[in-house]
Amino acid sequence: MLNQQPSLDLTFQALADPTRxxxxxxxxxxSATVSELAQPLPMSLPAVMQHLAVLEASGLVRSRKxxxxxxxxxxxxxxxxxxxxxxxxRLGWDRRMDRLGAFLHAIQLPQRQEDDTDS
Amino acid sequence: MLNQQPSLDLTFQALADPTRxxxxxxxxxxSATVSELAQPLPMSLPAVMQHLAVLEASGLVRSRKxxxxxxxxxxxxxxxxxxxxxxxxRLGWDRRMDRLGAFLHAIQLPQRQEDDTDS
DNA sequence: CTGTTGGTTAAGCATGCTCTTTAGTATCGT
DNA sequence: ACGATACTAAAGAGCATGCTTAACCAACAG
Numbered sequence: 001m002l003n004q005q006p007s008l009d010l011t012f013q014a015l016a017d018p019t020r021x022x023x024x025x026x027x028x029x030x031s032a033t034v035s036e037l038a039q040p041l042p043m044s045l046p047a048v049m050q051h052l053a054v055l056e057a058s059g060l061v062r063s064r065k066x067x068x069x070x071x072x073x074x075x076x077x078x079x080x081x082x083x084x085x086x087x088x089x090r091l092g093w094d095r096r097m098d099r100l101g102a103f104l105h106a107i108q109l110p111q112r113q114e115d116d117t118d119s
Numbered sequence: 120m121l122n123q124q125p126s127l128d129l130t131f132q133a134l135a136d137p138t139r140x141x142x143x144x145x146x147x148x149x150s151a152t153v154s155e156l157a158q159p160l161p162m163s164l165p166a167v168m169q170h171l172a173v174l175e176a177s178g179l180v181r182s183r184k185x186x187x188x189x190x191x192x193x194x195x196x197x198x199x200x201x202x203x204x205x206x207x208x209r210l211g212w213d214r215r216m217d218r219l220g221a222f223l224h225a226i227q228l229p230q231r232q233e234d235d236t237d238s
Numbered sequence: 239c240t241g242t243t244g245g246t247t248a249a250g251c252a253t254g255c256t257c258t259t260t261a262g263t264a265t266c267g268t
Numbered sequence: 269a270c271g272a273t274a275c276t277a278a279a280g281a282g283c284a285t286g287c288t289t290a291a292c293c294a295a296c297a298g
Contacts, residue, residue: 028211092147
């Protein structure tokens with residue numbers, strides 16, 4: 001059930017870099033041109049372009065070029081799918097904890113009763 | 120507000136590898152020894168150890184050694200924080216969409232009225 | 239047409255990642 | 269004590285990443 005998307009690799013990889021996360025955070029505030037994305041970042045424009053390429057390869061960001069200006073925007077879908085994987089993983093853990101709790105509860109009460117009858 | 124944790128780098132990096140995600144998924148089902156983690160994986164034990172080291176460095180997994188057996192378990196906390204970053208990012212986007220929707224709604228009704236008065 | 243702006247390509251380099259093999263070191267069962 | 273088990277440490281091959289600089293191109297502005 002989990003791990004159906006081969007692009008989870010690309011998405012997590014994309015989000016593993018602080019520069020790219022900063023770009024994503026910027027894009028949650030609305031679409032931006034390449035220059036606008038690059039402006040606060042302490043690196044050359046080509047470096048930013050390469051980060052952008054990684055983000056686009058993962059599907060997190062889409063961009064269109066009009067005239068000589070390329071405008072980028074977030075694609076929320078991939079973000080959701082990634083969120084979902086984490087959620088599923090945590091949910092599996094939670095369910096296990098519930099079962100474990102129920103199990104402990106089920107065997108510990110009888111033990112208590114044994115202790116009571118022993119003492 | 121976002122991006123406070125330097126360990127987001129390590130966490131996303133850790134989750135970017137399918138082998139490590141498989142290990143995490145296995146660990147949602149309960150703790151496991153190194154050999155148990157390695158058993159379904161198509162690689163040498165040292166390779167698995169290295170993946171485990173990455174997972175431990177990120178804080179996603181903790182492990183203790185008893186005798187000659189090392190037992191690993193998930194630390195849900197880091198998973199939660201990562202989930203939270205994604206959630207925050209998506210929430211920022213959602214809020215923006217809401218504002219945008221409200222804005223469009225606010226200016227489009229007056230425009231309609233203008234159209235109405237013009238025609 | 240000419241210069242400037244916004245972006246793109248390519249090459250190169252340092253570093254990091256993933257896996258391997260080889261060679262260990264502790265335990266544990268008998 | 270001795271072999272088997274479970275892991276660990278070290279070193280290296282080979283490819284991927286994250287930058288850089290140096291060109292280059294296409295679209296506008298005057």
